[in-house]
Amino acid sequence: MKFGKVLFAAAAATAMTTAAQAGTLDDIKARGELQCGVATPLPGFAAPNAENVWEGLDVDVCRAVAAAVFGDPMKVKITPTTSKERFTVLQSGEIDMLARNTTWTLSRDVNLGFEFVGVNYYDGQGFLVNKSLGVSSATELDGASVCVQTGTTTELNLADYFRAQGMKYETVPVATAEEGAKVYDEGRCDVYTTDASGLYSLRSTLSAPDEQIVLPEIISKEPLGPLVRHGDQQWGDIARWTLNAMIIAEELGITSANIDEMASSTNPSVLRLIGAEGNMGEQLGLDAKWAYNVVKNVGNYGESFKRNLTDTLNIERGINAQWKDGGLLYAPPMR
């Protein structure tokens, strides 16, 4: 059985070489584009526009990372993923990062082998119902049929909430937000539940958006953020600080429109961000103007939020405002 042993060793060796990751950053540079997973169309967060170009708050994170790496926000291949397949796609290395309104939880961070790099939208789960039902609070939902996207934290929160309230419900599982909108529109369920942002987005796609209301109860914390595979810290740092750069830029008042005038700024924080001072880019393994490219091409967080959520879906900043304005956005200092 000598040959068997040789074979065994050879196979093992091949396995090592194929699996041993070169740095993710090097792979992306060699490929010439970033591969980024987003939601199946969810207006405001990730959806193709009339010219078939993907846009949205989550897509902007992808574009920002592409801008940081290549200086070009279009060098990114957008992959729409369902809630079910998103993690497998990231684990298997088919995409480099996932920006898909995904809730940061302990088990996803630890058990699934991922690393959440921050929060780009603080959300909470809510309920959407038709006005004609005459419901004004989630506590009146006993016995209702509830549409919910499968494989999400939403599904677990829903079960928890109704159990805690001592209420019964019928679960109607749907695979994507689009399918959910269709089934809800048909009247298969009385209630649609998902993160509040998703509800506003979904409402815009329904046949009679004005007939629907979002109930006041928010039943969970849903910090949504981009994530990468565990194990490549450098790549995780790049994704984390790209998001932070967008948030810091807003805090410092740097926008895509005025960033070119910022070279004459006397504020060292501003100069560090645009790469005129310090070696932030070098530390990350990127160009010195990485953050400049992000803000110049994609805009700061506030611009992205306004463009994707406020202008089209009427979503207010709310708790997603900067910490100075009473919100939760608080990026660590870039120094």
Place this chain on the structure above:
Amino acid sequence: MSAETAQNARGSGGASLFSDQRFRSLFFQALVIGLLGAFLVFIVFNTAHNIEKRGIQTGFAFLDTAAGYDIAISPFMEYTATHTHGRVFLVGLLNTLMVSFLGIIAATFLGVFLGVLRLSPNWLVSRVVYWYVEFTRNVPLLLQILLWYAIFLGLPAVKQSISLFNDTVILNKRGLIVPEPLPGDGFMLVPIALAIAVVASIFFARWARKTQAATGKIYPVFMTNTALIIGLPLLAFAVTGFPLDFAYAELKGFNFKGGVVIKPEFTALWFALSLYTAAFISETVRAGIQSVSHGQTEASEALGLRPSWTMRLIVLPQALRVIIPPMTSQYLNLTKNSSLAVAIGYPDIVQSFGGVTLNQTGQAIEVIFITMLVYLTISLLISAFMNWYNNRVSLVER
């Protein structure tokens, strides 16, 4: 192994050995097996390595943790969100078995019926069946499932439900709600009576066949047994004083409470699977019947057998030989196609265990492995049963 063998062989026998056909075939077989083995070893190692590298936890411990999510359909066992993922597996498995079993039954009856109609001398009947078969089997099953689901969702809303039979049966887009039977004291006697009747009719049929072989006297077996199987349980039901109540559904709040709800997800899947597979089965049945030479029928008529006997004793036994093997494939197809349930959210094993549990726990390899094993087991069991039945009906050559 192969490389060494080749080396040794060449050393002793020279180049001429390779032109020996027996050696050559052995060599190539060994080569293929070796490569296949190497490929499998590679896959296992590569997977294990990648799992370790990415820090993904493995193992089957997740089966004992609470699932935390609800499942809409679980007719055979209690299930709530506090039950484990292991329980989810059972619920999903039973849902798969339920829709497959009912699908196979419905597809078989409908398929045989359509197959016979297709051979009808009536032009209209045979044309209608022809178009039904051509339409159904040439449209992808997934579309048919979605079509049926859309049709059921097109039914009236809850508040405008259709009431049938004096408000006892209710139909709306959330399902068909029928009264729930509540058996009272002494109801157990009814199934017992049914069991006795079935056993008795089997014995009667055997006795009648033996008597016919010995004396030539014919008894009305079918009529007697039908009367027995229906009559005896009814008698038991009457004697115990009709101990059966029904819980009727009532509209309360958003939905009807009480009664048994047959959900549109189940019905759509069941209809689509049955109708789709029935089209294939009907063609198999038609081919089977047509494979029996017309001379057989004529000979049977010449002997003076009744038409129904000709079908039952002459044509069908010979047709079954041809029908059974492709029928097995259709049953296997139906069972595996039931996994399309995921498209409309019917909680079969793929949707619940293979989908939601996979996603909530992230244990993709374990979950997919178990799910594959389930389909393999079900398919092998169906095959085994059909092979056994095929051996029974196949032509015994003397």
